[in-house]
Amino acid sequence: MTASHASDPQPADTILAVNNIEVIYDHVILVLKGVSLSVPRGGITALLGANGAGKTTTLKAISNLLRAERGEVTKGNIVFEGEQVQALSPNELVRRGCIQVMEGRHCFGHLSIEDNLLTGAFTRRDGNAAIREDLDLVYQYFPRLKVRRQSQAGYTSGGEQQMTAIGRALMSRPKMILLDEPSMGLAPQLVEEIFEIVKKLNEEQGVSFLLAEQNTNIALRYAKYGYILESGRIVLDGEAQALRENEDVKEFYLGVGGEGRRSFKDVKHYKRRKRWLA
Amino acid sequence: MDFLHSILIKPFADMATAPDFLLQVLWEGTVSGTLYALIALGFVLIFKSSRIFNFAQGIMVVFAALTLVGLHENGVPALLAVPMTLAVMYVLAMSIERVVLRPLVNQPDIILFMATIGITLFLIGFGEIIFGGENKRMITEELMIPTGSFEFEPFGGFLLIEQKDVTAVVGAVILVLALLMFLNKSKMGRAIRALGDDHQAALSVGISLSTIWVLVWFIAGVVALVTGIAWGARAGVSFALEVIAYKALPVLMLGGLESVSGAIIGGLLIGILEKLFEIYWGQPLLGGNTETWFAYVFALFVLLFRPQGLFGEKIIERV
Ligand SMILES: Nc1ncnc2c1ncn2[C@@H]1O[C@H](COP(=O)(O)OP(=O)(O)OP(=O)(O)O)[C@@H](O)[C@H]1O
Numbered sequence A: 001m002t003a004s005h006a007s008d009p010q011p012a013d014t015i016l017a018v019n020n021i022e023v024i025y026d027h028v029i030l031v032l033k034g035v036s037l038s039v040p041r042g043g044i045t046a047l048l049g050a051n052g053a054g055k056t057t058t059l060k061a062i063s064n065l066l067r068a069e070r071g072e073v074t075k076g077n078i079v080f081e082g083e084q085v086q087a088l089s090p091n092e093l094v095r096r097g098c099i100q101v102m103e104g105r106h107c108f109g110h111l112s113i114e115d116n117l118l119t120g121a122f123t124r125r126d127g128n129a130a131i132r133e134d135l136d137l138v139y140q141y142f143p144r145l146k147v148r149r150q151s152q153a154g155y156t157s158g159g160e161q162q163m164t165a166i167g168r169a170l171m172s173r174p175k176m177i178l179l180d181e182p183s184m185g186l187a188p189q190l191v192e193e194i195f196e197i198v199k200k201l202n203e204e205q206g207v208s209f210l211l212a213e214q215n216t217n218i219a220l221r222y223a224k225y226g227y228i229l230e231s232g233r234i235v236l237d238g239e240a241q242a243l244r245e246n247e248d249v250k251e252f253y254l255g256v257g258g259e260g261r262r263s264f265k266d267v268k269h270y271k272r273r274k275r276w277l278a
Numbered sequence B: 001m002d003f004l005h006s007i008l009i010k011p012f013a014d015m016a017t018a019p020d021f022l023l024q025v026l027w028e029g030t031v032s033g034t035l036y037a038l039i040a041l042g043f044v045l046i047f048k049s050s051r052i053f054n055f056a057q058g059i060m061v062v063f064a065a066l067t068l069v070g071l072h073e074n075g076v077p078a079l080l081a082v083p084m085t086l087a088v089m090y091v092l093a094m095s096i097e098r099v100v101l102r103p104l105v106n107q108p109d110i111i112l113f114m115a116t117i118g119i120t121l122f123l124i125g126f127g128e129i130i131f132g133g134e135n136k137r138m139i140t141e142e143l144m145i146p147t148g149s150f151e152f153e154p155f156g157g158f159l160l161i162e163q164k165d166v167t168a169v170v171g172a173v174i175l176v177l178a179l180l181m182f183l184n185k186s187k188m189g190r191a192i193r194a195l196g197d198d199h200q201a202a203l204s205v206g207i208s209l210s211t212i213w214v215l216v217w218f219i220a221g222v223v224a225l226v227t228g229i230a231w232g233a234r235a236g237v238s239f240a241l242e243v244i245a246y247k248a249l250p251v252l253m254l255g256g257l258e259s260v261s262g263a264i265i266g267g268l269l270i271g272i273l274e275k276l277f278e279i280y281w282g283q284p285l286l287g288g289n290t291e292t293w294f295a296y297v298f299a300l301f302v303l304l305f306r307p308q309g310l311f312g313e314k315i316i317e318r319v
């Protein structure tokens, strides 16, 4: 299995390929049941799905943070820039340009905003001058962080913390950012602001994004391609535009179904699965 | 009445009538206090970055001191023996990370704590094989530590300050300041603080646990060496030195396991208070020898009123 995938020629413009992975927590809890996806170089790809679908698990499998939670990729493989990532530590992966911004921000609460940002440069070897330059760059993208750079991160607002978390990842000079639910707990206007910056970073810095979101609406406006994950399986994928117009997506994820708004929970699971797989 | 008088009034009257002696007591307390603070700082750094309570800190003091003295006995010049001992402490830190910490990384904290008890027992056994069990003299003069004393006559009285104690305090203060600078200004120091705040996030930005762990255990080794020299110069080098680390435990109860400033202030406070208590209350009222337990009772007493410790780090609650 592994061998056949490893010999698959990766299209040259694919930065990340996840091939049919299975993830088990604590040796018994099977959470991902064969997930495949790919992210083109310079693309923004969305990974959508409800609570517990397995979005975070997928991202952590890629960034190799699963091990710290007693999770394990038991089948399939993950290829970043032509290299299998399973054997790498998170540290080595960050050094190669793949970094995760965790769900819930996870800023270092007792550190100042600026120190938070600087921790992102841990793996870099290119000297202080280059790091300072990038710090200025981060402040250009997030002017608000510059104003608050001496504040303890634990006492800043949710939006500022999300910006700090993204800025911190940028400090590692990433080729690819795995961004987990940036919209979580933020006011709509702020969510828009964050996504605008993601778009700018993508266009100006060439950073590729894999974006896990529950907020399907906004994610599909900024992403070029999307995958929909449900109970550990990809049930639908396609161009963002096509997904936005897909009746099922409209009904279950965008909340604009045929008979007006309908709660996702009301619909029996098997029925949705069947229709998507059909 | 007599009893109350002897507790509440007489000690203070004694202090007032012999202020020179009070100064002497305060100085002695300060000397041990700085060393407690230093040791406590070694504990705090390891705990902050790995959630491990390092039971082996005490034996590391003995091990470092014995290595230094042992090297010198075998003909290594004293001033060369110091960097060589530091190198040994570095190898020790690396071995502990590789052999003990890394394989146990996802185990519960209590398992890691027990592993440090294992390290302690190993170092005792290993140390005895190499260095033998007998008491040794610290190579104080050879290290060019002055052994004379200063004499003062404050308030028309008498105050004796040993130069090696001054050296110990100055050395400890320099080391503490250097550690503070390191924690606050350097990349590695920042990473240690980050790891203390959020383990997962630290991993996610690529902070390498192995690197940091070797580093904090090495710092604990440096702290151990400095403490070993200072304490060994007063009391000789033997496995009994280990107890100085248990003096640091109440410091941690007071200062909090994660607070750098707590370790420093708590160390000084306990050093000074235990001396004052011993001299003015312990010896006249309890027959002395209160220094072995005073710090613990004091720490418990403080925790009754301030469960977070004197300077427990504020937990920032915010989502
Ligand atoms: N450390 C863990 N141990 C055991 N089970 C876990 C662990 N982490 C997640 N799970 C389980 O795996 C499933 C997928 O969780 P995951 O966090 O990946 O979902 P998600 O799509 O990110 O959800 P959300 O939108 O709520 O963040 C859930 O059923 C969850 O209970």
Ligand SMILES: [Mg+2]
Residues within 6 Å of the ligand: A055, A056, A057, A103, A180, A181
């Ligand atoms: Mg999630």
